[in-house]
Amino acid sequence: MKSKKLLVLLMTAALSPVSPAFAGDIDDLKQEIAKMRADYEQRIQQLEQRLSDAEATTQAVADEVATAPEAPAPVASANSSNTFNPAISMVLNGSFNQYQNHADDYTIDGFNVQGEGGLDSEGFSLGESELTVSSNIDQLFYGQATLAVHDHDDETELEVEEAFIETLGLGNGLTVRAGRYYAPIGYLNERHSHAWNFADAPLIYRGLFGNQLSTDGVKLSYLLPTDYMFEVGTSVGNGDSYPGSGDHSGIGDWLVYAKTGGDIGIESSWQAGISHWRSSPDDRSYNGGHGHSHGDEEESSAVFNGDTDITNLSLVYKWAPNGNFRQENLTLISEFMYLHDDGNIRHGTDEFANYDGKQYGGYLEGIYQFNPQWRSGVRYDWLGSKHHASDDELLADAGLEGGRSHPQRTSAMVEYLPSEFSRIRAQINHDQSYSDDDWQMILQYTVSLGAHGAHQY
Amino acid sequence: MKKLIFTVLFLLSSPAWAQLSVFACEPEWASLTEELGGDDVSVFSATSGLQDPHYIQARPSLIAKARQTDLLVCTGAELEVGWLPLLQRKAGNPNIQIGAEGYFMAADYVRLLEKPVTVDRSQGHVHAAGNPHIQTSPVNIFKVAQALTERLKQRDPEHASNYEKRWQDFQQRWQTAMKQWQEKAAPLKGVPIVVQHKNWIYLTKWLGLNEVAVLEAKPAVPPTVKQLQSVVEKLKQTPAKMVILAAYQSPRATDWLVDKTGIKKVVLPFTVGGDKNSNNLFELYDDTINLLLDGAK
Numbered sequence A: 001m002k003s004k005k006l007l008v009l010l011m012t013a014a015l016s017p018v019s020p021a022f023a024g025d026i027d028d029l030k031q032e033i034a035k036m037r038a039d040y041e042q043r044i045q046q047l048e049q050r051l052s053d054a055e056a057t058t059q060a061v062a063d064e065v066a067t068a069p070e071a072p073a074p075v076a077s078a079n080s081s082n083t084f085n086p087a088i089s090m091v092l093n094g095s096f097n098q099y100q101n102h103a104d105d106y107t108i109d110g111f112n113v114q115g116e117g118g119l120d121s122e123g124f125s126l127g128e129s130e131l132t133v134s135s136n137i138d139q140l141f142y143g144q145a146t147l148a149v150h151d152h153d154d155e156t157e158l159e160v161e162e163a164f165i166e167t168l169g170l171g172n173g174l175t176v177r178a179g180r181y182y183a184p185i186g187y188l189n190e191r192h193s194h195a196w197n198f199a200d201a202p203l204i205y206r207g208l209f210g211n212q213l214s215t216d217g218v219k220l221s222y223l224l225p226t227d228y229m230f231e232v233g234t235s236v237g238n239g240d241s242y243p244g245s246g247d248h249s250g251i252g253d254w255l256v257y258a259k260t261g262g263d264i265g266i267e268s269s270w271q272a273g274i275s276h277w278r279s280s281p282d283d284r285s286y287n288g289g290h291g292h293s294h295g296d297e298e299e300s301s302a303v304f305n306g307d308t309d310i311t312n313l314s315l316v317y318k319w320a321p322n323g324n325f326r327q328e329n330l331t332l333i334s335e336f337m338y339l340h341d342d343g344n345i346r347h348g349t350d351e352f353a354n355y356d357g358k359q360y361g362g363y364l365e366g367i368y369q370f371n372p373q374w375r376s377g378v379r380y381d382w383l384g385s386k387h388h389a390s391d392d393e394l395l396a397d398a399g400l401e402g403g404r405s406h407p408q409r410t411s412a413m414v415e416y417l418p419s420e421f422s423r424i425r426a427q428i429n430h431d432q433s434y435s436d437d438d439w440q441m442i443l444q445y446t447v448s449l450g451a452h453g454a455h456q457y
Numbered sequence B: 001m002k003k004l005i006f007t008v009l010f011l012l013s014s015p016a017w018a019q020l021s022v023f024a025c026e027p028e029w030a031s032l033t034e035e036l037g038g039d040d041v042s043v044f045s046a047t048s049g050l051q052d053p054h055y056i057q058a059r060p061s062l063i064a065k066a067r068q069t070d071l072l073v074c075t076g077a078e079l080e081v082g083w084l085p086l087l088q089r090k091a092g093n094p095n096i097q098i099g100a101e102g103y104f105m106a107a108d109y110v111r112l113l114e115k116p117v118t119v120d121r122s123q124g125h126v127h128a129a130g131n132p133h134i135q136t137s138p139v140n141i142f143k144v145a146q147a148l149t150e151r152l153k154q155r156d157p158e159h160a161s162n163y164e165k166r167w168q169d170f171q172q173r174w175q176t177a178m179k180q181w182q183e184k185a186a187p188l189k190g191v192p193i194v195v196q197h198k199n200w201i202y203l204t205k206w207l208g209l210n211e212v213a214v215l216e217a218k219p220a221v222p223p224t225v226k227q228l229q230s231v232v233e234k235l236k237q238t239p240a241k242m243v244i245l246a247a248y249q250s251p252r253a254t255d256w257l258v259d260k261t262g263i264k265k266v267v268l269p270f271t272v273g274g275d276k277n278s279n280n281l282f283e284l285y286d287d288t289i290n291l292l293l294d295g296a297k
Helices: A002-015 A025-067 A203-209 A392-397 B002-012 B027-040 B060-067 B084-091 B138-155 B157-184 B201-207 B225-237 B252-261 B281-296
Strands: A087-099 A123-126 A129-136 A141-152 A155-167 A174-182 A214-223 A229-237 A253-264 A268-279 A303-319 A329-347 A351-371 A374-389 A408-419 A422-432 A438-450 B020-024 B041-045 B071-074 B103-105 B192-195 B210-214 B242-246 B264-268
Touching: A123 A141, A203 A329, A203 A351, A203 A374, A214 A253, A214 B060, A229 B060, A253 B060, A268 B060, A329 A392, A351 A392, A374 A392, B020 B027, B027 B041, B027 B071, B027 B138, B027 B157, B027 B281, B060 B084, B071 B138, B103 B138, B138 B157, B138 B201, B138 B281, B157 B281, B201 B210, B201 B281, B210 B225, B225 B252, B242 B252, B242 B281, B252 B264, B264 B281
Parallel strands: B020 B041, B020 B071, B071 B103, B192 B210, B192 B242, B242 B264
Antiparallel strands: A087 A123, A087 A129, A087 A438, A129 A141, A141 A155, A155 A174, A174 A214, A214 A229, A229 A253, A253 A268, A268 A303, A303 A329, A329 A351, A351 A374, A374 A408, A408 A422, A422 A438
């Protein structure tokens, strides 16, 4: 009963007209105001929404920055003695060599080939295996040692190639180095042979140094505060490494050098150097012109006493598109050296001659890397010499005579670089160092283990 | 006489003398230092946006610059391992030695990703410290900027208030810009991409891009055809919108893939100066996002 009544009531309410009872100006106004109010409220709401959205995103950015993980704190490890291990790297290399002539017959006319200056043995040959250990020693010093193991006349030799300490950020562009190091003469001399662009040394390096000139001594260098690099330096040593010789109680050899270099635009760079080395060899022995001295086997060899001067000029130019060496690059290197001996040659007790000799020569090489894994290059060597002795027989005894007045050599190589740490190289030489022309072929691998090598210029 | 003394004093104290000399290893740090240092610094960038920062040689001009540097700003994390130690040794400059006030390595202030579990060279050119290409995320830039401001103040206390002022200003602008970038890049979330080299991890993480394949199976070792073929197979299963690479990289591998699959190629600036639209850090991200949005279309 009750629910029926309610239903009827609801129905009447629903059907009853809701139109205004009357129309008038006041109502119109009221409506308009209401509409305006609603309009504004909507707008305000929209603005508020946008504001809060903006606040939220700003907060999100701030949060992201705040919650981005901090750099991890240094690990406080237990006391251990190996956390300060020095950088260790090992260079391994081996080669397969084929020559037309006998390796033992090798000589350079007008020069005396000593030490490691000769050819590597034919067939398979393990080259130098080099171990380099380096590290900052303390706030003042850096230290580096390179030990090389190689076979020489069927014996395995261990050689200290370099072992030096060097000041670390002494200030004002000054650096002092002491120990054994490659003399700062020329461009290639300061680099280890595995960093060269060819498997063998330029002829002039073979002829004058027996591959490389090392010094036991002290070197001082000063870098000028200029925009172009300008470095001057001097080195003094004991003077016992070829072409120096003998014991010297004080300074046995000295050297001065200047280097300068810079960029040309963004794609090219260059470096030029000049250096002068001087020593007074004491009984520097000549080994009869053969690549390997046989020590006791020879009765007695001719010896030189006097003064020796060497002047070196070097020029390096490098280019890469956009200066990006990764893809493509070109390197041109040229050096020239001039040696002057002034003194005498003695052989045994009865033969003596005043001697004035000049040996000179240079090389030019061009290397082009055409993609990250392939490089190729060519090199040309050229030498000359003039010898004056009061007795020509002694020149023959010293092995300084030769049929060819201008030994030369042309080389070409191609390299495959699987990564920054390995290299496989094939090289061909047309060698005219002495009267018999020789074709030489070298296949070589060189790899580097351990610490990342330096990208030296 | 007095006038003369004053003139001399004035000349000696000219701003050129007072500027902090900064050596930045990469252009992104040069740009950031300029933002924060303004007139108080003179900045030299050792590399350009078109150079692979790893394969730089310690050439004479860099040695000369390093000699006169008050502050070194570099990435660290082994990126410059081939040349920076040589510069430090050759420059005879105590300011830039490891641990000195003038030795600032950006990677020390962010958490590096992709720290390898096994450090072995058979895996390509891996960085033991983690992926060093931190400049591809603006979050990292923010963190580095904060730390760099402190270092600038420390190195040049005389102008500390200037650095603070510029930092406040930069911070504001950077946060606003980051907000805009994030809004704009919202459609990029989850977009599948292929990368040529593993140098985008910070960018892909920031924007939520979905990296489905890498062309260089081993970092810095050009991929073999077989490796590329496997990427093609992978893309058949999970197609990607585009393949990205940095302006300084050789496009060979990418071009091969484009040729085989018709996928879109997007060359990103990677750093300031990587292309003509990226002249500073702000433009770098503007440009990067525009290019990615184009690629995702």
